[in-house]
Amino acid sequence: MVLSRFWLVIFISSILFVIISLFTGTNYSLDYILNGKKDDPILISEKYIQQVPFFVKDSIENATNKTMVVNKDTINPDTTYVFNNKTVKIYSGVQKSDGLLPTCKNTLVDLILPLIAYLAFFCGLMQLLIDSGASEKLAKKLSPLFSKIFPTVPKNHESISYMTLNFAANFLGLDSAATPFGLKAMQSLQEINPDKDKASDAQIMFMCLHAAGLTLIPTSIIGYRAAQNATNPADVMLPCIITSFIGTLAAFIIVGIRQKINFKSASLLVGIFALLAAIIGLLFYINRLDLIGKNFFTSNLSGLMLVLIIGATLIFSFINENKFTEKQTTIFDAFVTGAKNGLETGVKIFPYVLGMLVAISFFRNSGLFEIVSNGIAFVFSHLGVSKPITDSLPVAMLRPFSSGGSRGFMIDAMQNFGPDSFTGRLVCIFQCSAETTFYVIAVYFGSVNIKNTRYTLATMLLVDLICVIAAIAVAMWFF
Structure with missing residues (x-):
C-alpha cells in the first residue's frame, strides 16, 4: 500500500510539475521527457535567426554546419545554437536520464x-x-x-x-x-x-x-x-x-x-x-x-x-x-x-x-x-x-x-x-x-x-x- 501510494505521488507530482513548467515557460518542449535519451541536449527555445544576438547570427551564417556552440565543455555542455529551416533551435544542458x-x-x-x-x-x-x-x-x-x-x-x-x-x-x-x-x-x-x-x-x-x-x-x-x-x-x-x-x-x-x-x-x-x-x-x-x-x-x-x-x-x-x-x-x-x-x-x-x-x-x-x-x-x-x-x-x-x-x-x-x-x-x-x-x-x-x-x-x-x-x-x- 505504501509503495503504491509513493509510486503515485512521484508520478503525479512529476506530471503536474512538467505541465506547470510548460505553461510558465520554464520548459519549451515535453519531447525530451517522453522520447529523449540520457545525455542528449535539451531544447530550451526556438527563434528566428533575426531574433538571436548579432554575433550568434553572424557565426551561424559563416559556419559550415550552421551550428554555434557557446563555451563548449564536454562534462557540462553549455548553450548550442543550431540553424535549420529558417529557425534557430537553442539547446542548453543535458538530459539526466532516458525519457x-x-x-x-x-x-x-x-x-x-x-x-x-x-x-x-x-x-x-x-x-x-x-x-x-x-x-x-x-x-x-x-x-x-x-x-x-x-x-x-x-x-x-x-x-x-x-x-x-x-x-x-x-x-x-x-x-x-x-x-x-x-x-x-x-x-x-x-x-x-x-x-x-x-x-x-x-x-x-x-x-x-x-x-x-x-x-x-x-x-x-x-x-x-x-x-x-x-x-x-x-x-x-x-x-x-x-x-x-x-x-x-x-x-x-x-x-x-x-x-x-x-x-x-x-x-x-x-x-x-x-x-x-x-x-x-x-x-x-x-x-x-x-x-x-x-x-x-x-x-x-x-x-x-x-x-x-x-x-x-x-x-x-x-x-x-x-x-x-x-x-x-x-x-x-x-x-x-x-x-x-x-x-x-x-x-x-x-x-x-x-x-x-x-x-x-x-x-x-x-x-x-x-x-x-x-x-x-x-x-x-x-x-x-x-x-x-x-x-x-x-x-x-x-x-x-x-x-x-x-x-x-x-x-x-x-x-x-x-x-x-x-x-x-x-x-x-x-x-x-x-x-x-x-x-x-x-x-x-x-x-x-x-x-x-x-x-x-x-x-x-x-x-x-x-x-x-x-x-x-x-x-x-x-x-
Missing part, C-alpha cells in the same frame, strides 16, 4: 533480458543444489543460527540455503548471482507464508538485510576509481565495508525489535562475532599487501569464489548422481528445468520493474528531483555542513531510486572534484553502502505477487539514511 519511451525499451533490452539470462543460469545451478541434496545439507548446518534470525522459518527449510547464497554473493560483490539466489529465497519463503498477499516477517527481515548490502569486496567501485586514475583505487574498501556493516547491523536491530527477536541468543551472538572476526582478519591480510597485491587480490577474489561455487555444485552433483537417477532425471536435465523456472521468474517481474523505473525516469527528467536535491543541499549548507559533503548528497539521494543514475553522479563527482578528493571518495562510499531500494522492492515482492509490503519500505529507507550518516562519519574519520 519515458526509451526507458520502457531499455528496461526490457538492457535490464530484463540480461537479468533473465542470469536467472536462467543460476536457477539452473540452484536446481542442482536441490536435487543433489546440497541445499538440504547447507540448511541443516545453518539452521541453529537462522532459526534465531528467522524464527518463523522451519528448521532445515530450503530457503535457508538460498538466503545464505544470496548473502554470500552480496558479500563478495557478485550482483549477477545475488539476485537469482534472492528471488529463489523469496519464492521459497512465500511457500510458507500464511497470507500470500502480505509480506511475512521472514520476508521482511530477508529484504532489509539484503538491502543493507554488506559488502566485503566492492569490485565495481574499485574499478570505477581505477578508471578515474585514483592514486589508490582500493583506499575506500575499508570505509565501504564498515559502512555496509553498520547498515546491516542497523537493519537487523530495527527489524528484530519490531519482530521481537531474542538478541541475547548465544548462537546469534557467536554468528555475529564470527562474521566480524572474519571481516577484520581479511582486512588485516589485505592491509599487509602492497598496491599491486591489493589490486590483484580484490579483482580476483569475487570471481574466484563464483567459479568455486559453480565448480563445487557440479562436482557435488556428479558425486550424488544417483539422487538424480532416483528422481528420473539427469544432471543436465535438472539444470534445464531450473533454467526454465528462472526464465519464468524474469518474465513475471518485468511489469513491476517497468512501472517503477518509468516513474523514476519521469521524476528525474521533470526537474522536480533536482529542485528537491538542491533544496536539501541548500538547507544542509546553511546548517554548517561543509561543501564537499553537500556536493556528494545527490548520489546519496538518488541511490534508493536508481543505481545507474547514482553511478552517473558518482563518476561525474570524481571527474569534477577528483577521485582522491573527499567528495570523490565519499560518493563511492555512498554508492557501495546502500541498495536501490525501490527497484529491489519491485523485483523481489513482484516475483511473489506480494501486495502489502507492511513496514518494509519505511525500514529500508531508514537504513538508507543510517548508511548515509555512517558513510559521512566514516569518510571524515578516514580522509
Whole structure:
C-alpha cells in the first residue's frame, strides 16, 4: 500500500510539475521527457535567426554546419545554437536520464533480458543444489543460527540455503548471482507464508538485510576509481565495508525489535562475532599487501569464489548422481528445468520493474528531483555542513531510486572534484553502502505477487539514511 501510494505521488507530482513548467515557460518542449535519451541536449527555445544576438547570427551564417556552440565543455555542455529551416533551435544542458519511451525499451533490452539470462543460469545451478541434496545439507548446518534470525522459518527449510547464497554473493560483490539466489529465497519463503498477499516477517527481515548490502569486496567501485586514475583505487574498501556493516547491523536491530527477536541468543551472538572476526582478519591480510597485491587480490577474489561455487555444485552433483537417477532425471536435465523456472521468474517481474523505473525516469527528467536535491543541499549548507559533503548528497539521494543514475553522479563527482578528493571518495562510499531500494522492492515482492509490503519500505529507507550518516562519519574519520 505504501509503495503504491509513493509510486503515485512521484508520478503525479512529476506530471503536474512538467505541465506547470510548460505553461510558465520554464520548459519549451515535453519531447525530451517522453522520447529523449540520457545525455542528449535539451531544447530550451526556438527563434528566428533575426531574433538571436548579432554575433550568434553572424557565426551561424559563416559556419559550415550552421551550428554555434557557446563555451563548449564536454562534462557540462553549455548553450548550442543550431540553424535549420529558417529557425534557430537553442539547446542548453543535458538530459539526466532516458525519457519515458526509451526507458520502457531499455528496461526490457538492457535490464530484463540480461537479468533473465542470469536467472536462467543460476536457477539452473540452484536446481542442482536441490536435487543433489546440497541445499538440504547447507540448511541443516545453518539452521541453529537462522532459526534465531528467522524464527518463523522451519528448521532445515530450503530457503535457508538460498538466503545464505544470496548473502554470500552480496558479500563478495557478485550482483549477477545475488539476485537469482534472492528471488529463489523469496519464492521459497512465500511457500510458507500464511497470507500470500502480505509480506511475512521472514520476508521482511530477508529484504532489509539484503538491502543493507554488506559488502566485503566492492569490485565495481574499485574499478570505477581505477578508471578515474585514483592514486589508490582500493583506499575506500575499508570505509565501504564498515559502512555496509553498520547498515546491516542497523537493519537487523530495527527489524528484530519490531519482530521481537531474542538478541541475547548465544548462537546469534557467536554468528555475529564470527562474521566480524572474519571481516577484520581479511582486512588485516589485505592491509599487509602492497598496491599491486591489493589490486590483484580484490579483482580476483569475487570471481574466484563464483567459479568455486559453480565448480563445487557440479562436482557435488556428479558425486550424488544417483539422487538424480532416483528422481528420473539427469544432471543436465535438472539444470534445464531450473533454467526454465528462472526464465519464468524474469518474465513475471518485468511489469513491476517497468512501472517503477518509468516513474523514476519521469521524476528525474521533470526537474522536480533536482529542485528537491538542491533544496536539501541548500538547507544542509546553511546548517554548517561543509561543501564537499553537500556536493556528494545527490548520489546519496538518488541511490534508493536508481543505481545507474547514482553511478552517473558518482563518476561525474570524481571527474569534477577528483577521485582522491573527499567528495570523490565519499560518493563511492555512498554508492557501495546502500541498495536501490525501490527497484529491489519491485523485483523481489513482484516475483511473489506480494501486495502489502507492511513496514518494509519505511525500514529500508531508514537504513538508507543510517548508511548515509555512517558513510559521512566514516569518510571524515578516514580522509
